[in-house]
Amino acid sequence: MTEAPRPPSLVQRLLRTVLLPLGLMWVAGTVVSFAVAQYFAQHAFDRSLLDDAYLLSAHVRPEHGQLTLDLTPKEVNTILYDQDETMYFSVRGPDGQVLAGDPGLAPNAHSGPAYEFADIAFAGKILRSVTLHNGLPARFDVVVAQTTNERNAVLRELMFYSLLPQIALLALLWAWLRRSIRRDVQPLSTLQKALGNRSSEDLSPVPTEASTRDLQALGLAINALLQRLDRSIRAQKEFAGNVAHELRTPLAGIRALAEYGLGHAEPEVWRQQLVAIAGSEVRATSLVDRLLAMAVAAEAESGLRLQPLALDAAVRDCVLRFIRRADEAGVDLGARGIDQPVWVAAEPTLLDGILTNLIDNALRYGVSASVAEPAVTVAVEQAGDEVRLSVQDNGPGAPHEQQVELADRGTQGEAGQLLGQGAGLGLALVAQYARLMNARMALRSGEDGRGWVCEITFRAVASPAS
Structure with missing residues (x-):
């Protein structure tokens, strides 16, 4: 089985992502710059060639009814002198006869402009030529051509000296980006090593x-x-x-x-x-x-949605479920404050869990042999924007320091330990449920130090029907 190719590193991907577009833009910019430079260099050489043609045409004069070039060969060589290029010229009259210069150097067909440039083949060479059409006072054509060695050399030098600095700058940019990217992604490598080891x-x-x-x-x-x-x-x-x-x-x-x-x-x-x-x-x-x-x-801490619930109805239903068990245990189970609607922000399952665990704990541990008439009371009381739900028994109770510990998971009261039943988790569940519903739980001793009271404070809300 062939091994799958390893993906590139993040540094390589970033360099490729950054440098590839930069390289393409650099190539495009170089091509455009070279085309512009070539245009202006060509324009400069053509202008010099046209100046030579105008200078020759200035010495074409009519003489005895015919056009003649009043320059000696030495003067022509002086006008057309170029130390790098070979120069050619011809002057032709109205009927095309050669007045001076090379007979094989023919002018371009007159198409309107006063002068025209062209690349031609002459004497086995590629020449750059200009044809000057002169119509005053007599029509004649002047053709001047030269080899292109110097202009080609200038273009090569222009390309070399423009490409070399750009290549050097691109290399420096690559080195700088590589160093900077490596430095910036180094914390990622450190994080990878920290997790991998x-x-x-x-x-x-x-x-x-x-x-x-x-x-x-x-x-x-x-x-x-x-x-x-x-x-x-x-x-x-x-x-x-x-x-x-x-x-x-x-x-x-x-x-x-x-x-x-x-x-x-x-x-x-x-x-x-x-x-x-x-x-x-x-x-x-x-x-x-x-x-x-x-x-x-x-x-369940995430995604829990609270809703308005009727606390009086929930207390009534839960007390009715425990009535038979309370009667069998000889405990007077009752409720106060449920004669009118009381609405709180809660979650149905968690609210039922609070009531069930508080009443169950009270019936388990709130019964004392020293109490003639054991009782458990569930009370609902509203004060402003808060509603207090309390469950009180008249059993043995618990010291204050133990009341604080009872809300911790797995802690039993002395009565539960003596009875050998229960898990000590009831109040831990109540505390957890209360916290999930943004409610507060408090433990205290009952009246005259008998029994104990567990209070849950909810946020009161308006009835959904109002």
């Missing part, structure tokens, strides 16, 4: 110093990606640790119940152990659901 576990930020805003923006984008990956990996590790830690207790309990049942032969003992195993499985399932909810909440 680090281990998969190293998610620390990369250096963002760069010579251009684009490279700096690239470094900042990579660092933002590394931060998101770091948060995601830490959340996954934390989730795995929570699962491993929190499932150990219910699984160990299920195994102990099964071993105890297997150690007895009475069916009634088996039945009791199976009921206990079923209850432990329910708690383990609930634990897994909460752990998954915590992971989802951590990933």
Whole structure:
């Protein structure tokens, strides 16, 4: 299998992108400059040739009824002298007869202009000629021609001395661009090495110093990606640790119940152990659901859309779901402040998660044997543009310093530890849900230091119907 050709480097691509158009423009400019120079050089030589023709025509005079050139050969040579070129001339009368000069040097056909230039072949050479048509006082033609060695040499020198500096400048431009581009893309190479040499576990930020805003923006984008990956990996590790830690207790309990049942032969003992195993499985399932909810909440920070929700209706529905469980536990579960509509900016699933976890925690840990009539109260209170949702119990409560720790993931209160149930994740979920909905959570002790209160403060909004 043939190996695919390696793509060019960024420096090569930039040099090619910059220098190729510059080279084409340079070639086009050189061609145009040479054409302009050739035109003016040709014009200068032609003008000199025309001056010679006018000088000769000035010495053509009628004599005895005929036209004659009143110049001696020496005078003609003096007029037409050129140290680099060979000069030819002829003077012809009205009927075409040669008055002087080379008989084979014929004039151009008269087509209107007083003089005409042409490239002709004469005596085995390519000559530049001018034909001067003179009509006063008698018609005659003067033809002057010369070889083109000098003008060709001038054009070659002009091309050489114009091309050489431009080639030198283009080479200097190439060297300067190559050095500048290499310097500007050096931070990109540094960034590549920094990322290529680090281990998969190293998610620390990369250096963002760069010579251009684009490279700096690239470094900042990579660092933002590394931060998101770091948060995601830490959340996954934390989730795995929570699962491993929190499932150990219910699984160990299920195994102990099964071993105890297997150690007895009475069916009634088996039945009791199976009921206990079923209850432990329910708690383990609930634990897994909460752990998954915590992971989802951590990933839901982007794209979450809040909407107006009726908090009174949500509280009413959630309390009704827990009434039977509260009655079985002998807890007086009630609600206050839901007799009139109260609207908040929230997300339905997260709001239901807050209510469910707060009431569940209160029923689990807010029951104390020292309290004759255990009670859990859910209250809704609006003050200005804020709405406070609170869940209060009259159980054992918790010290102030422990209340601060309870909002951290995996922290249980003393009652939960004594009961050996729950995951200590309820309030962590509540805190996470509240933060995602731009709400505030606060923990405090209840009246007379009995029980405790969890408050969630939402932003009040107008009813959608208003």
